[in-house]
Amino acid sequence: MGYRTYLELAAPLLQGKQLITSTMTRELDRAGQAIDLALQGKTVALVSSGDPGIYAMAAVVFELARSRGLDPGPGGLPVRVIPGVPAVAAAAALLGAPLSHDFACVSLSDRLTPWELIEKRLALAAEADFVIALYNPRSKGRPWQLARACQVIANHRDPATPVGIVRRAQRPGQQVELAELATADQTEVDMQTIVIVGNSQSKVYQGRMITPRGYINKYGERKNSAAG
Amino acid sequence: MGYRTYLELAAPLLQGKQLITSTMTRELDRAGQAIDLALQGKTVALVSSGDPGIYAMAAVVFELARSRGLDPGPGGLPVRVIPGVPAVAAAAALLGAPLSHDFACVSLSDRLTPWELIEKRLALAAEADFVIALYNPRSKGRPWQLARACQVIANHRDPATPVGIVRRAQRPGQQVELAELATADQTEVDMQTIVIVGNSQSKVYQGRMITPRGYINKYGERKNSAAG
Structure with missing residues (x-):
């Protein structure tokens, strides 16, 4: 079971299986149907892209199981x-290596989350100098959130902070782009895009976005030469 | 190339390959040796556990390449x-489904990071009500950091907040434990452990730690029943 696009990506693994596709926004219906089939004795795989536990279906299944009073034991x-490779990775x-x-x-x-809470999280994450990965940066119905998010982060971070924009990572149609915080909202992003805003130490070197771990700073050229 | 333990996990993929093992704390040496071999024309795989971009070797390679002025082109x-499955996933x-x-x-x-900055990040992440995943929670040389981290987080969060503790995830010797924020520092953790502190909405239901996405709250029993 899963969103049609995800099942198409998994097609080589699905031969001979019963497939149930659904649309993107019917998460509760999909989880409910998966649970019903499982209770009938079927082995059901509910397919997410990326990792099923990160902004995906695993929690929906557990929430629904809890609301129905189901326990995880036999019967x-x-x-x-x-687990899978999360979109952010x-x-x-x-x-x-921005992360x-x-x-x-x-x-x-x-x-499902009030914008005020999202904005509070962005501001505190920026103040804490976290690298910030933005999921679901823009949809047709939500055109303004990315620009506002960049503004909030820019209160704590250099406008030239590198921003990586990856659309359809590791899939057909993949696009990779580098921008700066001040102009990142002008790039083409959608619901299949991850936007990664660097921290104060992140830099771009020959087309690669890097957040240093600090070895070179700490051990400097001596260790560096020794390593060579 | 890689830390011995990681290469042993990957043994089925390594038959007929030249293996170079190293110890855990010589990251710069390992990256430097990998770069030297690559510049000699060898195809080198530098193996991390989890995802190589998350607290792992990818950034060390890029940092070193940058300090040597190497470019990513041919020659x-x-x-x-x-990318891989990060330890946190x-x-x-x-x-x-805590994440x-x-x-x-x-x-x-x-x-490599001053403790003051770590503590600042913990405090702001707690204030922002992020689920907080702690990497490298304790080593023999760093016995007190986890207790202090829990204290800092507890300034913003209920002492009964669920905490998940997973040691050697998805490997031989795997251990999974649930605790509460007030007592999580008394559990057995080490450098192969990930500690996940829930947010204000996280709960434990029949042994599972869940951070709800909010569908049930938003759509309630009507949608829920429709889904059934």
Whole structure:
């Protein structure tokens, strides 16, 4: 079961399986149907892209199981979460190594979260000098959130801070772009895009976005030469 | 190339390859040796556990390439980062779905980062109500940081906040434990442990740690029943 696009990506693994596709915004319906089929004795795989535990379906299944009073034992609803490569890690690998130090992930979707809380999180994450990965940066119905998020972060960070923008990471149609905080909102982003805003130490070197771990600063040229 | 333990985990993929093992704390030496071999024309895989871009070797390679003035073109140092399943996602999957909403990753190692900055990040992440994943929570030389981190977070969060502790996630010797913020520092943790502190909405239901995405709250029983 899953959103059609995700099942198409997994097609080589799905031969001979019963497939149930659904649309993107019916998460509760999909989870409910998966639970019903599992309770009938079927082995059901609910497919997310990326990691199923990060802004994805795993929590929806557990929330629904809880609201129905189901337990994870035999005869109840045994659930196993299979971890995957999160979109943020897939995107970071294409940019270079922007996530090598402390980072925060924030979704800009205010469908289930009040915008005030999102903005508070962005401001505090910026003040803490976290690398900030933005999920769901823009949709047709939410055109303004990315510009506002960049403004909030810019209160604590240089306008020239590098920003990596990755669309459809590691999939057909992949696009990788580097920008700066001051102008990142003018790039083409959508719901399949991850935007990674560097911290105060992040830099771009020959097309790669890097957040140093600090070895060179700490050990300098001596260790560096020894390593060579 | 890699730390011995990681190469042993990857043994089935390594038959017929030249293996170069190293100890955990010689990151610069390892990266330098990998670069030297690559410049000699060898194809070198530098193996990290988890994702190589998250607190791992990718940034060290780029930092060193930058300090040597190497470029990524032909004849220079072409580097490709292969994303993986980060330790935090591997751990979260075993706990349930604790990372389903905005979260921050913070390393408690003050080997390369001043403790004052780590503590500032913890305080702001707690104030922002991020789920907080702690990497490198304790080593023999750093016994007190986890207790202090929990104290800092507890200034903004209920002492009964669920905390998930996963040691050696998805590997031999795996251990999964649930605790509360007030007592989490008394659990057995080490450098192969990820500690995940819930946000104000996180809960434990029948042994699973869940951070709700909010569907049930938003759509309630009507949608819930429709989903069934």
